[in-house]
Amino acid sequence: MASNKESLTTHTSQSSIIKKSSSAQDRAIKKVPFVELYAGRLQGVVSSGSDIERVYVSYIEAGTTNFYCSTNNNRPCGGLRGRPCKHLNLLISEGFLQFGAKRIINTLGMTLDPNEVSNAYDIESAIAGGPHKVDASMVFSRFLSYLSYVNLPSNNQPVPEMAWFVK
Numbered sequence: 001m002a003s004n005k006e007s008l009t010t011h012t013s014q015s016s017i018i019k020k021s022s023s024a025q026d027r028a029i030k031k032v033p034f035v036e037l038y039a040g041r042l043q044g045v046v047s048s049g050s051d052i053e054r055v056y057v058s059y060i061e062a063g064t065t066n067f068y069c070s071t072n073n074n075r076p077c078g079g080l081r082g083r084p085c086k087h088l089n090l091l092i093s094e095g096f097l098q099f100g101a102k103r104i105i106n107t108l109g110m111t112l113d114p115n116e117v118s119n120a121y122d123i124e125s126a127i128a129g130g131p132h133k134v135d136a137s138m139v140f141s142r143f144l145s146y147l148s149y150v151n152l153p154s155n156n157q158p159v160p161e162m163a164w165f166v167k
């Protein structure tokens with residue numbers, strides 16, 4: 001965390017353009033346009049593999065490691081059969097790239113040793129919870145407000161609200 005803050009400061013002092021951290025560079029933005037650790041959850045928005053108009057909202061909750069996946073219109077994901085579906089697989093993979101094992105394990109309160117976690121599958125294997133329905137808007141509204149920042153006209157002034165996103 002400290003090193004991220006340092007690099008952020010360095011970048012902002014050199015230029016108004018904030019570079020992505022190296023760990024975030026290989027993110028599959030088209031497949032998973034939004035992933036965050038927020039309010040004790042790893043959550044995000046995952047594109048449908050087949051329908052460009054459809055997105056899935058997926059989350060994993062801290063402590064219980066309960067999870068859920070539905071469309072943004074609250075239709076349950078057909079891939080959820082007591083196990084995380086492919087959208088949750090993607091969410092975990094992208095979260096792993098974005099935040100690293102340690103932050104995910106700490107946020108979700110998992111009893112894994114981050115040093116022994118080498119990929120997203122190790123994290124998924126430790127999920128002991130089951131499907132637990134939540135309203136997709138809980139996550140989706142955060143995605144939409146993030147998009148509103150993406151749609152801001154570009155200028156060379158920093159947008160303070162975006163700082164959390166480049167971490």
Ligand SMILES: [Zn+2]
Nearest residue numbers: 069077085087
């Ligand atoms: Zn799904």
